[in-house]
Amino acid sequence: MSLPKDSPLSSETVPIMRPPSCARGTSSRSLTPALLLVLLFHHLARIRGHMDDSALTVVENSEGGQEGGPNEEEALVVQPTEQWQTLKPGQTVPVGSYARLNLQTGQREVRLGEEQLKYWTQEHREEAESFFSPAELKEAMKKIKEDMKHLSKDTGQQDVLSSRHRLEELKREMDQMDLLVETDVQIMRRLLEQFNSSNTNAEQRLNILLELEYMVHQVDNAQTLCSMGGLQLVLAGLNSSDVRLQENSAFVLGAALSSNPVVQVKALEVGTLHTLLTVLATAQPLKVKKKVLFAVASLLRHFPYAQQNFLSHGGLQVLSELFRADGAGVLRIRIVTMLYDMISEKELISQTGFDQVLDASYKERVRQYSKVSLDGDLMETGWCSLVPQLLESTEHDYREKALQALLAMASMCLDQYRSDSSLQDSLLSLRDQYKDLFQSEMIQGEERDYYREIAKLIDALQVRMKTAWPED
Helix, strand or coil: CCCCCCCCCCCEEEEEECCCCCCCCCCCHCCCCCHHHHHHHHHHHHHHHHHHHHHHCCCCCCCCCCCCCCCCCCCEECCCCCCCEEEECCCCCCCCCEEEEECCCCCCCEEHHHHHCCCCCCHHHHHHCCCCCCCHHHHHHHHHHHHHHHHHHHHHHHHHHHHHHHHHHHHHHHHHHHHHHCCHHHHHHHHHHHHHHHCHHHHHHHHHHHHHHHHHCCCHHHHHHHCHHHHHHHHHHHCCCCCCHHHHHHHHHHHCCCCHHHHHHHHCCCCCHHHHHHHCCCCCCCHHHHHHHHHHHHHHHHHHHHEEEEEEEEHHHHHHHHCCCCCCHHHHHHHHHHHHHHHHHHHHHHHHCCCCCCCCCCHHHHHHHHCCCCCHHHHHHHHHHHHHHHHCCCCHHHHHHHHHHHHHHHHHHHHHHHCCHHHHHHHHHHHHHHHHHHHCCCCHHHHHHHHHHHHHHHHHHHHHHHCCCCCC
């Protein structure tokens, strides 16, 4: 019986994966002593292998791992190479590897199988050589755990100090950023200084006014601007010979006054109303008067004391002359809207819808509005005949605002309405027009509702005038 020298079944080893077979047809009597010896060693090796395999157990160890039976090194799966290596007790052989019993040493050995050797390249050999052994890895892990324990004790205080130091640095950086960021107060102060500087030209002043207009929409900023003397600045701009400065100064003033009672009171105290009425009464471009009207409306809104001053300074007369002027156009609708708001405010404050118990200032407001003699002044300045002229406009919005104002003034102007034949003709014509519009199948949705509301205003005015419409 002869075998190749490199075969796993050499003359010095006996494979444990499969026992040698006897030649078919050979009787037991013809077995040689050498063959009997081989079979005996093979039998002993199999018994030892079974004992080693059955001794492998896995249980929990004290560190959360597993213990009992052999240690962790013995329980590892062996990593075979292209060379024969000795198996330690408890180690298992991967599938596809060759294993043998070395008859000279009596130990089991293992190496890669033929299929594995085909793919065992030089790169794999270099990687295998660079691997750490299981024992080395285990020792390294223990050392890391010990180092971490010592590190957590020794550097804990250092970490706290480092964190505090970093927080201090961050605080200093934030303080530096605050120094670089201007607050609104600082910005407005800087803008006012630049506006008043003799080195600032007209274009720069215009840009400053635009920035201020944006900022004073905030209530606090508008009040701060007043405390800095900003009102005097914009009033000076209204008196400027530069039309652009006049327009933008009025725009800033109107924005600051809007829904800001503190600024309204302060503006009235420094004579703002007189300046605004003067600009409206003099020859000025249309764009300037538009912005000035905006400022006047903002000053008077929900401020009965300012409305009283407006009437006493001839405000309605100024507005009536402006209404009659050629090319008034868009100014007419703004004037009528402002008058309607003033009338509505006084009517609303006199209604019983207010909770007089909860609203402590109710009586005071009623007292202040009672001093606003709006009805008589409107009649004296000819507004009962001026407002109906707005119905001649082709703009639906103009007609709507005119009808609302006519209804609001009906209690004081009813006799003039009834004697005004042109007004009656206009109402008849408009009623038919808007009736056709909201009944048209071509008009749907919000547009139809809008026309229906205008028709309702016409009907309501007819009821107040007690004028019967002709039969349809």
